[in-house]
Amino acid sequence: MDIKSRKTAPVGVFDSGVGGLTVAREIMRQLPNENIVYFGDTARVPYGSKSRNNIIRFSRQIVHFLQTKDVKAIVIACNTASALALDTIQEEIDIPIMGVIVPGARAAVRETRNGIIGVAGTEATIRSETYTKVIRSLRPDAKVIGQPCPLFVPLVEEGFAKHPITEEVIDIYLSSMKATDIDTMILGCTHYPLLRSRIIAYFGEKVHIVNPAYETAMDLKKVLEEQGILNDAGQPARYDFYVSDTAEKFTEFANSILPYDVAATRQINIEEY
């Protein structure tokens, strides 16, 4: 592909389902010229309770699918897939690919004063200790306290984000973290920013809350600039949405968090890629 085509080529963004739309939203805000092909693996969601092997296999199929759309770069907008599959997939393709963990970890290290950082995430993300490893590589004396919060995703997906029940579940999962001296906390799952205001209220002002989505979009910009493939065409960006299970719920959710109306999503059989 020549450099001009590479500039206008879309960025591929994928997630296990709808959560990655919080990352797509940041990319749309910060990089309004970029075309995006989004894939949500709604047929196999959630990833957070599944094994490394399957998460790598699923991610590989999705990357193959995105490559059929001639994407110029890929963002893994899913903490679980970033934690477990990024390293492997990175070695298999020759376009830039990035996850949400390194940007999130870097922001946390930048923000923390005492070096004590909390990470809330899925079981698979926390068990992988990827956040801990990346944070320690940036600040070797950092102390990282991880906490799986498996009910957060279903609570958000089932419309309980603003329900009092969710406050109780936040307390169940995060009270022991709150009792420590953390001064920074990473929302280590793309659904969690949808609970952001409640988590901020829970921890109070002494804890800085990091949303990796914001940092990831900034990192993507840097990567595209370095490669000279930032889209400067100035045309209205085009957003295409694909899912592996029917679009209804996806479209509803997308419309609740994206700043414009998502009219159409297409379903594909991801197992064929």
Add this chain to the structure above:
Amino acid sequence: MDIKSRKTAPVGVFDSGVGGLTVAREIMRQLPNENIVYFGDTARVPYGSKSRNNIIRFSRQIVHFLQTKDVKAIVIACNTASALALDTIQEEIDIPIMGVIVPGARAAVRETRNGIIGVAGTEATIRSETYTKVIRSLRPDAKVIGQPCPLFVPLVEEGFAKHPITEEVIDIYLSSMKATDIDTMILGCTHYPLLRSRIIAYFGEKVHIVNPAYETAMDLKKVLEEQGILNDAGQPARYDFYVSDTAEKFTEFANSILPYDVAATRQINIEEY
């Protein structure tokens, strides 16, 4: 296969994940001679929020897998797959296959006095209205009140079955059903029997709670008898467990609900079937 081999051949039992073990448990109790091959689709669980097309496709792959194990009959131990895929799959194979909906509906019709029956289930099960159709075919004047309870499965799977939070969620989902005149209520998802005592306590004595697992095992016995393939070999039954995602969590869960220790489960790539 000759009749003797058919008698000793295993029964295939499948579910989207672990919930179907409540059905397997009933088969083990009522039909202690039967060998069982259980498959839990832990890589793609849950089914309850997914579409008919995918649920049929997943079920078809699983049936193909079970046929490689020479099963003599298949039990779909998942309400969602029973509601959406049984009719289609039934036409594609030549061994007996049954779901949990017909047995559950029949038991409810037998138990109800006033003909007002509640059904709690996944979104997909309730939306399909399969329970309503089957109940009405047995008792045309019956009134069926369906209620999706999407948080019940994650609550059970994440170990909250006995937590006060679950009581609140039961009230959120079932209060409007409780306010009606139902005298019978079907636990229309294989996870829900694990909340049975709390649901009984919530509704009180005036509502009879139906667990389709129990009825399904009775139906299976009848089908095997009618076909002359009930296993009368008198040898200790053999139970084999397969999953599409790693066994750890499955084994834990299995050991918490089965009356013996599940030592080994095997992982397969179900997408290949």
